[in-house]
Amino acid sequence: MITFVKYVRYCRQMTSNSPPARASYHHGNLVEALLEAAIALIEDKGVESLSVREVAKRAGVSAGAPFRHFSSKTALLTAVAEQAMSRLTEAVSAELKTTGDADPIAGLRAIGQGYLNWALANPTHFQVISSRTLIDFHGSEKLVAENEAIRLIMEKLIDDARRRGLLRHGIEIEDLIFSSRAFIYGVARMWIDGHFLEWRIERPAAQAMSAALDMFILSIGAEVAQ
Amino acid sequence: MITFVKYVRYCRQMTSNSPPARASYHHGNLVEALLEAAIALIEDKGVESLSVREVAKRAGVSAGAPFRHFSSKTALLTAVAEQAMSRLTEAVSAELKTTGDADPIAGLRAIGQGYLNWALANPTHFQVISSRTLIDFHGSEKLVAENEAIRLIMEKLIDDARRRGLLRHGIEIEDLIFSSRAFIYGVARMWIDGHFLEWRIERPAAQAMSAALDMFILSIGAEVAQ
DNA sequence: CCGTTGATGTAAACGTTGATTACATTAGCG
DNA sequence: CGCTAATGTAATCAACGTTTACATCAACGG
Structure with a gap:
């Protein structure tokens, strides 16, 4: 034998x-x-x-x-997503720490910048994270928790900005939280999905993203603060 | 026989x-x-x-x-995308026509609203259109042309708004075109990708989208116009 | 030092997929 | 009617996710 x-x-x-x-x-x-x-x-x-x-x-x-080790292909990719989400959270947190507590709008911008930088540097990981068909997002406590953590930080910053009168008059908090997320997600996904070509974004991607983010941050701020 | x-x-x-x-x-x-x-x-x-x-x-x-009839699965889906893009362009144009030439910002909002309404009503078609892996976007003249057509309309509206002093001071035209697109794309994709759950969007999707769009339109407008 | 056991690997198979091929059928036209 | 091009069929292929039966090995108790 x-x-x-x-x-x-x-x-x-x-x-x-x-x-x-x-x-x-x-x-x-x-x-x-x-x-x-x-x-x-x-x-x-x-x-x-x-x-x-x-x-x-x-x-x-x-x-x-x-x-x-993984019950299915989905389970494998979900594990990849968990690893990716940790790094994203880390990147965003690091960028946020470069700003002080004094300016919540700067903090908001830092979150967006950290998010975009990370997506730009790790398109693969980002793609896995944001998919809801390749991975089982809601089946992973870690993914749900880390996503919620980022959302809470944003909520806190925005509420802080509102109380200090740093937001433009007429903007609803609830709308702004959602809009900020949607904006950043849209920028990142347009790049990931290869839509920059069609939209004649001729500048380097990072530069175009940063300029768009600046515009968004500018537009939500109170007029007097600018 | x-x-x-x-x-x-x-x-x-x-x-x-x-x-x-x-x-x-x-x-x-x-x-x-x-x-x-x-x-x-x-x-x-x-x-x-x-x-x-x-x-x-x-x-x-x-x-x-x-x-x-179709050389590959991709070719079939590209044909689906072409059909979808026609309908999207049609929906956006129809919504745009409800506004006059007097208010380009209202036109911009109408484009966004038409886009979101259509995506909400035709998630499948939208998904096919925005994919760059399932379809051969740049290989289809029709897709490229219709996409460019929408972009040009937006460009024209934004430029018009700038000349009439309807835009907030400090906003660059180039950034605004890209940002508007990214924002709408982000909102639509968040819904398509199933991210509304995690972001606690508890209102009906159409309502949340509309509110976010209102906020965006408000924030880019000149202060005096509000 | 041996034998058992559980964790972890292999090989082979199953059903399904996208795609290609040789062939069958039919509509349209002279 | 008979020819041809268009169109559909059936058989086939490699690759896929997944499951199964089996092989190997590390660890541990006697």
Whole structure:
């Protein structure tokens, strides 16, 4: 029996088939390796043409191995999204910290800038996060919680700005929270979805985004403050 | 020979298999039937789980038949997108006509409102249009041209508003064109992508969208005009 | 040091997909 | 009627997600 197994392994090395050279039978840290492989492959070929088989191959394991750790392709991508959301939250928080408590509108702008910068630098991760068909957003407590955390920070900043009279007269708080989010999301998605070409955005993407953000921030501010 | 063929057809009717009852061998108007079937299926199950086989089955033909008329799945969806873009342009134009030339800002708002109304009423079509992976946008002259047409109308309205002093001081034209588009796109996509839940938009979608649009329009206007 | 056990990998299979091919059927036209 | 081009069919292919039965190995108790 053992001879046969060794023979099979020998043949595998000779034909150099799917699972290539690996030190031991067990991978060691397959979960992380799969997440990394998934990101790398999405960066190469896009989200929709990602296959679990290729992820497995890149990680150096057989096609069925990923299903030991993720119940489905969706579960794998949801794990990628969780990792991505952590980094996004981190990036936004870091940018926010560069502003003081004195100017909530500057804080709001920092959130937008941090969000856009991160999306620009990590389009793949962003794409995975914002999808609701590839991942199971509401099935992940982490995703829901971190998303809510950002929303609460924005809500607090906007409410703070209102109390200090920094907002333009006539603007409803509820509308502004939603609008700010929609605006940033729209800018980021237009870039991700490749709509910059059609809209003749000829400046570098980061520059166009930043200018648009400046305009938005300017327009919601009180006239006297400008 | 003929007897055999008739027998086969008879059996097919009995077993009620893939190509079901149809008057003649040729369909008559397969192209339109396929487009309709595609839309109906996307509405049922979403864009990403659409298969050409199902489209063919729904249209009452075999799995390979669609490829006589569309070179690929992408080509089929691009045709759907062209049909959709026509209707979007039509909806936006109709909404725009309800406003006079006197108030370009009202025209801008009408464009946004028409766009959002249409997206809300035709989420499937909207999803197909805005995708750049499912369809070949830049390969379709029609899509590029109609998109550009809308952009030009917006540009003209905004420039008109600037000359009449209706815009808030400090706003750059170029930024405003892009920002307006990004804002509307963001609102529509947040709804399409199912982000309303997480952002606690508890009002009816149409109402929340309209309020956000009002806020945006208000914020870009000159203070004196309000 | 041996044997059991559970975690983790493999290989093979199943049903479905997008796409291609060779072939069958038909409508339209002379 | 007979020819041709258009149109539909059926068989086929590789790739996909997923499941299954089985193989391997690390850890641990005796």
